[in-house]
Amino acid sequence: MGIEGIGARVLRKEDKRFITGQGRYTDDHKVAGMHYAAFVRSPHAHAKIKKINSKAANQMPGVVGVFDGKQLTGDGIGNIICGWMIHSKDGSPMNMGAWSALATEYVRYVGDAVAVVIAETLAEAKAAAEAVDVSYKVLKAVINAEDALKDGAPQLHPEAKNNTIFDWEIGDEAATDAAFKGAANVVEMDIRNNRLVPNAIEPRSALAEYDAAEDHFTLHTTSQNPHVARLVLSAFYQVAPENKLRVIAPDVGGGFGSKIYIYPEEIVCLWAAKKARVKAIKWTADRSEAFITDAHGRDHVSKAKMAFDADNRILGFKIDTIANIGAYMSLFSSSVPTYLYATLLSGQYNIANIHCNVRTVYTNTVPVDVYRGAGRPEAAFLVERMMETAARQLDVDPAELRRLNFVREFPHQTPVIFCYDAGDYETSLNAAMEAADYANFEKRRKRSARKGKLRGIGMSCYIEACGIAPSAAVGSLGAGVGLWESAEIRVNPVGTVEILTGSHSHGQGHETTFGQLVSDRFGLPSENVQVIHGDTDKVQFGMGTYGSRSGAVGMSAIEKALDKVEDKAKKIAAHMLEASEGDIEIKDGEVSVKGTDKKLLWHEVCLGAYTGHNLPEGMEPGLKEGAFYDPTNFTFPAGCYICEVEVDPDTGTTTIEQFVAADDFGKIINPMIVEGQVHGGVAQGIGQAMMENAEYDDSGQLISASYMDYTMPRADDLPSFKVSTTETLCPGNPLGMKGCGEAGAIGSPPAVINAITNAIGHNNLPMPASPHNVWAAVQAGE
């Protein structure tokens, strides 16, 4: 592997600029003639817009324009799309309501954008936004998904009767019902998966520039996928054709899914720059604005039951889920409670019969879409809470119940689409139990009891699907795009290498890990390798970074392009050295003929490619290759997490005494970075389990709308984590990688709740297990 190759703990190249304050995030960019946008937002969860009076605002100092939704749609700006078509079980397509970037007739959540003010300074824009007088006819709002389905509930969109977007199913219901008939035991649960706010610490931002002479736009934006942003802004929102729009996602301060989508603000800033005849418009969200405009995550309620035979083998699993999608369908919203969720309901277990029904509903809340894990945390939470609860009810050891039901032969076809390609769940389970000293837990429990504290332990054997995804497969399931990735390797005449990738790094360290592939292949030092990403003018196309796909898909594309570069370099070297191509070896920056002392330095071969003085007959000069990689299957990271807690029954305060993660991510390029991904994911999962909750009041105001009320995990809430990995190679991609970005957030919530419910002795505990909720659960008893 070399000191900078595959498997090495290479320190990050990108760090220098971040630790010295030289990072360049969107809001750090300034251009001459820059104006500012401030949005006028609905204070009501549901209302009809009666009138927008912007006369006073228009006359305020510095204001160059006040625009509303009628002007926006009048200019032909298209409605915001959802890119994944889901059909209900009756075959009808999903009932999608219209979403204009600025509301035209109705507002449907607090924060819905109604108008925008463009002014010379931010202060002027904000002052004028306050002066825009919007009169509303306030309508009844509905917040909870269950309530939205009730007769007489307020209706959000004429397209969606009873607020139902689709009523979808997966699996064989009749077979599953039959399996339950033969069951010795059935375990039932009601489970709510709390709504979260992603909270990347960099708030979203957009800087839209318009060059009137060229009729050309440039957008700097906080995006995980600038190429998708350009495609959608062009093809669907008609902001500008692709050749007239450059999208740059510079340094981005965390995404976690929330920066995948193309939000109203980017669309409006681009459109308004041209409309107001200004050179550029910048908008950056306040945190308060972020809370009510960034897509939220999760928010499922489910009824689940699992059937067991007399030997405790699982016979069937049946789930009925209602998913709250918020006021509008965001870009990938429909895929989350369907193909990213219900396809994982087999967990790590051999379950012959599964059926899941999902009703997805509109409510007067912020749109819900992908957030770290996206559907898979909801599935893992259901499966692993169910396994733990079943073990308690069946009176068997939770680890043994899991072992008994593990999938042990691969490939394994589940009844819910996925075919697991490789894994070894027992090895992860054993590793986690050993690291946690599971065997001696009872001793520790007694020690806690002597102090008046309740100690509990819980595990979670999660599986997830990432490396999203084979284009044909997702196409058949309704995706509007292919989910391949592209790469280009440019070898310069002096032998340095540029990797152009369609993946985007917003914390994942691609500038380091992607370079490791080149170091590994050609033995070049990392300073000779540059990763270029995030600019549609530089990289031809790409699908971006989400769903833990940059390794398994993005790096596979790089490997493919490197194969082509290596192939051509070898041909050139063979020609120059008068040897056979098959005998050429590239190692440590040298290109040699095996078994001889004939060799060239790497840069001599590269220079040869560009001088073109002595190339094989018919070969084009240059050394630059591109590749598109389309995966053959999803990848299936899996592992076992164990959480041990101590509860103070007097206050409900829960401290995490230890948290163990044993993951199988397949091949690992840089263990340091992988561990960091697990730490961060686990912290977000613990956040969901114990702290975070997007809470609305009945009128639709988000109450937990700042860090004063939305509990973000802080350093003193968390322990140091015990992280380890095991390895089964993924057979589906050239490197054997599975992906590691989301696992922590997927596997940890059930482990935490299993531990706390173990400590308090019953299951009657809502998530998040805040001090108040734990205290109330201890008080209430079972």
Added chain:
Amino acid sequence: MAKVEMTVNGRMTSANVEDRTLLVDYLREEKNLTGTHVGCDTSQCGACVVHVDGKAVKSCTVLAVQAAGSDVRTIEGLAGDDQLHPMQEAFRNNHGLQCGFCTPGMIMSAVDMVNRLGPKLSEATIRAELEGNICRCTGYHNIVKSIAAGAKAMGKGMKKAAE
């Protein structure tokens, strides 16, 4: 509107700014020191931490006029040209950052922590002292390691200087 003068990273600076201008905006907008970030509007996240007269403060919760006459240090001025402060180095060596957005505030708070409490910091102390700095990427695990290592390195530097 007032003329505000303050020393920033060792240099005398001035600008005509409105009285309502926050220190963070003075630094970012007037002085183009964009290493200091804004991550919230309730003085909680700590992305904006700078040192004013040697003490860590949240520059989003101080007016530029309040800081007039002060000596301000930002992440850009923590170390000399082309050098890294031991705490910066420790963050890199211990993978104490991912997206990098909270990092300048983290490092400024970490240096302040060592200045106040000395170079020997327990894990519990570091975690408690980080109450005012929120990170969404790292789960704090490697930040805590980085600060412990950076503190130790600063301690060595202090000892050396004393000798």
Added chain:
Amino acid sequence: MYDTTYTRAKDASDAAKKMRAAEDGQFIAGGHTLLPTMKQRLAAPSDLIDISHIKGMADISVSRKDVTIGAAATHASVANHSKLMKVCPSLCELASHIGDPAVRNRGTIGGSIANNDPAADYPAAMVALGATIVTNKRKIRADRFFTGMFETSLKEDEVIKAVTFKAPKSGAYAKFPNPASRYAMAGVYVADHGKKDIRVGVTGASSGGVYRAKNMEKALAKDFSADAIDGCKVDEGDMLSDIHGSAAYRANLVKVMAKRAIAAAG
């Protein structure tokens, strides 16, 4: 933030004069409550009169048991004051847990008590310590100073100069922080002034703001032990209730924190 005009006061009477001249003025010291409120556009003072540069305003003096803390003393300076630590360590301890280190470098005791946030820590200490609030006009007993949530008996042009108190025989503060904001959800300051004079200040929990738990004080005067307050009722009806905790939970926390403070005060 709305536009505003900032001036620095030379002394307390200058501050009062400037305030009288202002259309809708506000005193500012650390500004750690006021500025966030202004940023949210929830406050729009025409003038900010900075009192933190007034000479002596940030001084802390300790003479035997007599303590005087200048209104502009930061939480950090209270937390780390070595003489104060000797005579009244519980107040240093309280100050060392207000906000976070950066907040403690700016936030001041005067600002905290003038604002009387129902979740602020200092008010509990002030009533338990039997402190006196010294202004440019008069001296006000803490019991009379705090008049309700965000309400005090301060007049518009009245500037807090200092707080004074006699250090108790023993004391302790126990706080249960709000998991999100880290403000007190229940904070109880117990001070034993000797001769059966026990005072218990409670913050964070009550809808009326800081209060003295007189029933606990009585019980503790008889028997200064955690068990002594077992029979003391904390009225749920008076407690705040929000997404972080029901009134019943807060009532419970008041009791639990009181016990912890009593045990710590020993």
